[in-house]
Amino acid sequence: MRCSTMSVFILILVASAIGPACRRGGDVVSLTGAGATFPYPLYSKWIAEYGKAHPNVQINYQSIGSGGGVKQIIKRTVDFGASDPPMSDEDLAKAAGPIIHIPTTIGAVVVVYNLPGFAGELRLDQETMTGIFLGEIRNWNDPRLAALNPAAALPDRPLAVVHRSDGSGTTAVFTEYLSNVSPAWKERVGAGKSVQWPTGLGAKGNEGVTGQVRSSPGAVGYVERAYAEQTGLPYATLRNRAGHFVRPTVRSVTAAAAAAVAAMPDDLRVSIVDAEGADAYPISSFTYILVPEDVPDARKGEALARFLWWAVHEGQGFAADLYYAPLPAEMMPQIEARLRMIKAAGRVVLGGR
């Protein structure tokens, strides 16, 4: 009796010692990343798909927010960070070593509204956008709105602005756009993840804004495009820099990035709000993965570089289904050049490609 208990015990011990080693094949590389919430659905898709083809690479991504991603990559508590806005020069200076920005996909911020009795396409230009969010346009029947939308009569209804209450990359992109197109906005409010809103109610998260706009007739707010598509909320057509009215689609958002290629800095840190280009949707932005130029752990560095190479090539195929816009082909040479700079323990990983 005692003997058999003992042998079972030994068996369990042996099995638990051998088991994991067998499963892993001994050389699993595990990468940890943290940051932006906006690309999280796409990143988890990538991680799952990449994991199928490369079972020896395990990637963990925690969507803690862009600010958190930047903080963690500065402190090097993660293998890679992720952020919607690129890192500031100040933040880059705080980091232990140089950090490479790899754009992974492009997002768009759309202006959603809830206007019962209005079924047409709502058109907004730079002036009316600023007017609404500065609190100067207070009713839907404002003549400035009517002039842009002659086809359909806008109802007499108070206009209620809904904005994000939590610090957010979405807000950063949106307020950067408003600062770009309106000197008045730039002076009075400015751009940032949290700003002092001149008017309106604050709701938490993209889902909070979506919910509040849906439940309040007359409301207008801004959310990531995916939230508008998934909930079926109508969104406005915006006039871009070239003067065309553009709807946010995969094509128009990619076009905004393509328009920026000519003036793209080498480090790829760039804002593409209010982009040039006839078809460019004006409130678009890259989201980035932040990698140390020299990853101290050789195996991690190699796995990370190869994963990112896959993400900006094959990975782009998963973007559109999840309402992200793929990176424009024109940008690939520049992105590849940055990827080739990644070193693993001092050795270049993708140099041969």
Add this chain to the structure above:
Amino acid sequence: MTTAGPWRPAGQNLPDRFFRRLTAFFGLAIVLVLAGIALQMTRMSALGIERFGLGFLVDTDWNPVAERFGALPFLYGTVVSSLLALVIAVPVALGVAIFLSDLAPRRVRAPLGFVVELLAAVPSVIYGLWGIFVLAPWLRDTVQPALASTLGFLPLFQGPPLGFGMLAGGLILAIMILPTIASVSREVLRAVPGTLRESALALGVTRWEMLRGVVLPCARSGIVGAVILGLGRALGETMAVTMVIGNRPEIDASLFAPGYTMASVLANEFAEATTDVYVSVLVEIALLLFVVTLLLNAVARLLVWRVGRLPGGAGRL
């Protein structure tokens, strides 16, 4: 006691001594944790305290872009929303408690009591979602227009009916603290000795007079304690309030206007606060919330103590 029997006084027995030390350590640990929290928060908010000084308490500006920060709107929002919740919840909760302890038929008491306690178990995010999709539209379309047309002469009920705002925040909080106050008060009322009730009835008073004159005065300090528990929950509640209060750092006399609470601004802005000053003023707000909670609790304790010393009231019949 000293010599008789096989056992010795507690102080000399080793397990007893060990147990006493252990419990004393646990008791002390709570104080140490509190002191540690206060110390750490003070340290982390040093930058903000240095830059804004006492002006932080009275300044109404909150501009992260320009890094101008003032905490008054959040202080105001926390205090007003919690008080509003108390004003709404206390009478209802007392009614529930009295009904459950004295008036309800026996068969109903247990199931009804259970349902009240169930309210306390609903996660706050559920209250928040309910607030967004049910409460706020109802307030906007029905309650606020009605209030505005009848009591609109009061500054409390003026302004556009948005649904989201201080009123919604206070109502949500009221619903959330109601089960706490009701179930604790019920226990307190039950603890009033039956003989007191019977003596009062034997003197020929009505049931109402018995409740007002004997049972409630007897249970007064316990009921105040229940209200403090509710207040504690209201002050610290974050998620549900954030979802309905409108999150606007502004001080407005109207309950229809949006507001902001200290707990909400922490939940909203802490994760993405990047600059040192910004983080430090948020910690300072946390410190402030800590102090406000301590102060209100101290005041309430004082109240319980005062009330407990008042002569209980057969004379008030």
